Amino acid sequence: MTDPVILALTAGEPGGIGPELCLQLAVRPREAGLVVVASKQLLEARARLLGLPVALHDWAPGQEPTFSAGALSVLDVPGCASVDAGRLDPANSAYVLRTLETAANGCLNGAFDGMVTAPVHKGVINEAGIEFSGHTEFLQDLCGVERVVMMLATDDLRVALVTTHLPLKDVSAAITPERLSQVARILDTDLKAFFAIEQPRILVAGLNPHAGEGGHLGREELDTIEPTLEHLRTEGLNLIGPLPADTLFTPHWLDQADAVLAMYHDQGLPVLKYQGFGRAVNVTLGLPIVRTSVDHGTALDLAGTGNADAGSLHTAIRVGAQMARCRKTVNRGPNS
Template sequence: MNAPVILALTAGEPAGIGPELCLQLALEARDAGIVVVASRALLEARAEQLGQTVALHDWVPGQPAETEPGRLSVRHVEGCVDYQPGVLDARNSGYVLETLTVAAKGCLAGDFDGMVTAPVHKGVINDAGIAFSGHTEFLQELCGVERVVMMLATEDLRVALVTTHLPLKDVSAAITPDRLSQVSRILAADLKTFFSIEKPRILVAGLNPHAGEGGHLGTEEIDVIEPTLEKLRSEGLDLVGPLPADTLFTPHWLDQADAALAMYHDQGLPVLKFQGFGRAVNITLGLPIVRTSVDHGTALDLAGTGKADAGSLHTAIRVGAQMAKGRKAANQENQL
């Protein structure tokens, strides 16, 4: 349990700020061992462009990872053909996905205790003729799990989502008893495993304004959400709701809860990002591995300038290490 945590950090889109965020980490001491999964040549080129001196050390499984300032462990991945900041090149798409594959398979093999992802550019990957809707779905398929849950978190707030990247017109049909049950169980179980919350208290938002107002503003709460929550409560889950989303995110409710569960992407995430953008972390629950990510995009306009803010990456690493330690503790407890 006291063994040092080693996290894989994928550098993301080569034209974006991901590579330089990774290099920024090398300028300071780290509590967790970090192995950057990326093209060594890309990191060298970006360091030269930024005028940074960073000692890159090739890492192999079983070795400790560098934590000292000025040094960075690298798991080299071939295939990056263009290192120019700010300019997308579809030829790099296969390389980007290979970094994710290497990191995830390393986690599954036990070489890494978790993975942290810098941002990728979905559009350029699709432009390369590769069907890709995001890290979450890619890792879900690679790990072979039926359902995953997207959760964003700051120091003060955790918000998970029943549905993610869906047009608003499709959300109601997607909120089924099965989906809501799976998401709720995963959320409760992973809050316990990764964050040591013995019995998580979860606030559940309604879908409609005023949570349907007794059926006058929609019946999804009456037909689907309320019966499903009642069944889950009978299993021992501590679920409060459905609550009107416009009052759920207030201290009266949040101060007595461990997480909020929103029905759709823009119901919950604007609140969280207003509260903590730049210091929030994106977490994928339901995977057999630990995965966290930054809460921002590739920021092509900042790439190569040295002005990118690493705040969200620091949060993603801190939370990833916390989750990895939580899982180790839970595994140890289960073996007793």
């Protein structure tokens, strides 16, 4: 029998769609134990606004979350100001970060097997005077790791990034042998640990058009990417490339690949989101915990309308549960 998995689910920006996406989960079968880490008062108010008859049960570490239809387990995080759906309030920024800290610390101490995050609003957190560049960097600092990797995935495609939220003019300088090596090793290691892929086959995109055209369209491939990949292959990594990004995302290459490693944000993610927006999941690799997230933002215009689509959240929960179970199996070993 499969070991039970308990996932923490943070509700994200209080004025956005995150709270109601969490509430929608109560009416669907759940393949993992879920604990919503949020203000119980906020969830009750949003349920009343939407007319959702959801029973919210207080949860404490060591308890089994409820699987009952129409009910959710909640780890109450106080301090959320009065909230109007669709309206941002910088006064809630510290509360939002407390939900992330609570969930992550619960993963680190074993209360949770992983965490799933609904969207936050970076701008309003910064307006509150709190430096915040996103979930990924926040969890990297909290967990004390040097490098993490952003990977988005659908059922058919995984795309990881060497660089993430950088202006395009800064990307080339950021692609160093050290960074590329760290990212490739993390991707290879975590595909094995969390997705049970024994020998991941990773396609690596070049930076320039036509992967540099032998140096005529840029030398990053010749000077940095190719030598680094060659060295990593001596460590046993199965890396194919650098390949021209305009032809890499075709069945000829993708049919036999486990993941794509893109050099920058808008090189790989537009393809993935075209292929599966609303059904994709954002995975943070390189952490000592499981973390998945939705592939969309706070959607303030939809908050409180009841029209928000929980498809990406369901995917994030499913993938998070699979990753947590896979890690338990790997850590336990085949003969345990």
